[in-house]
Amino acid sequence: MKVHVEELTVGCIAAEDVMGLTANPIIKKGTEIEPIHIEVMRAFNIRQLAILSKTADGGMVDAEPSKDEAYNETADFHEVENYSFKKLYMDFVKFFNAAFNGWQSGSKVDVVDLKNKLTPLLKAVSSDRDMIYYLPRWSQPKDYMAHHAVSTALISYLIAEKYGYDKGACIQTALAGIIADTGMAKMPLSILKKTGPLTQEEAIEIRKHPIYSYQYVMDTPLLKNEMKQAIYQHHERLDGSGYPRGSKRSDINLPAQMIALADVYHAMTSERLYRARQSPFKALETIMHDEFGKFDIILLKTLQEMVGNLSTGTKVELSNEQVAEVIFTKPDELLRPMVRSTLTEEVIDLSTNRKLFIERVIS
Template identity: 60%
Template structure:
């Protein structure tokens, strides 16, 4: 009988080989399922499997067979509007973060299964990157930042030429970069002003704590575990926790680092106003040069910039405008026409102006 993976229990016996994108079965016919098998099936996004109607102990399987055309839970989730899915994941993350603070275990499979539909939609519609900072809110910053870092990491890895499996690993690593924040004192997490030296020293431990959460997981590649540990390291040695520099800093960690800092700069914080994605990326180029991989910076610039002719935007002086032409050497600063006028504005020359928002 064919059943949903969400109805499986330990002791179920597989009636047909379960295949993924590999040449070998993920789970072989005749296997008695254990907890690790159930986790693996969900990790590989397997929706339905063929099982015997009897469990290994001879008792009947208590599950309804999948009806032809039935919609799986993950498909129901994916059919929802993107923002609704996003907010649901934010709420879920807040719940599990509270559990981590109380000593609860990390469930990577559950996070990944809720993240995957967002990644698929983001890949199809990259303009979502212009909305993430608008939805972020200071009081739930860690949840918004973790989910958005995952999405941006995925898009950046995709743009940088990584394969689908690699992009997915970056996304999962992205959503896990700040799990270590659960070990931080509440007084630090809720502080509305700048951290003092003692608090800053404590907060710099969070990459190590995040690494400890994932170091034994078989669902994350070792390079991604190391990337989580290094996501606050910088090529010039100015980062933490070790102050690594140059070749000591992995390129994988640079993907997470760039996604992390880009979203942080565009988000509302308890102690800082958010920046436009366009302005934030310019600041990274101008003020953070030498800290990030140039090829990855260019890749992120291509994702954010290069707006199509006709795209409507809001400028930093609150005027609405329409993109007329984007010069390859000025992807973040196209030529625009102010709405209701014939005035053409070359943002590459009008440096006091910049794009505040893309109108979707």
């Protein structure tokens, strides 16, 4: 059905591409509508939008159909790619939460079950890397542990894939990524539920979790020894500032460095009980500059290419809440392209205007 823009609610699903004044859609079919999309349609003087009858969380749309134009709804809700991926993702988050409760009660980590449940998500994210933009948006503070584990696995997989690992190694890296924090199940509830800064004693306890995670899988033949080591080392840093051993550079294996980067990137870009999320673009700049020397520069550039390097015509929201369109990206400034405001037509070179940055990509 078609509804007036003023009747749209957050969570509706676009049933068709919405075209503006460019060759590319300003909103793609299957997009989950957020406030910024409504603002964009108003800016382009778009009066109505064809949407599906269900929202992204499976509820029914509560809006009156537009009488301006009849609409024959033929789209299959379950075939909308963004929704299908989100459903897979949210189902896995629920599964991980249940499994984590079991580990807290003394159950063993079932690597086979984790792999079987994770594989469909890996296939989906491999076929559409743009899903990397959605992961931080879907993360919820109350279920952060599960969201973080699943997203770290997916981002680790994408980094490994783009780096050139074969399919088997990519899957192993993702599996190590999702197991990396299983040792948190051995932490006291007082620490896991704490919303403020940790005491020195609590911080020391938290730093034991990679050891516990390794112990969960040390005897399984389903993970390569390299991946077991990656689980143990995923909080190590190249400059020796990490834990649990303070290992440096060549002593830290490559999968561990991939998982470490995925881990910190998702943590910085996700809403948490005690910290607001950062823009993916700003977070990568922070990692590059403030954490220089801690992460492998080639892996950092690999992640930058995945998040940045936006194609011409991509719609973005800037840090000043302006909506803009990417018109050119310099090879050495993948996170700071040249954009054009959709409202004023002003061209802004983000590589020279450092006060502004891309807040997020508009689907």
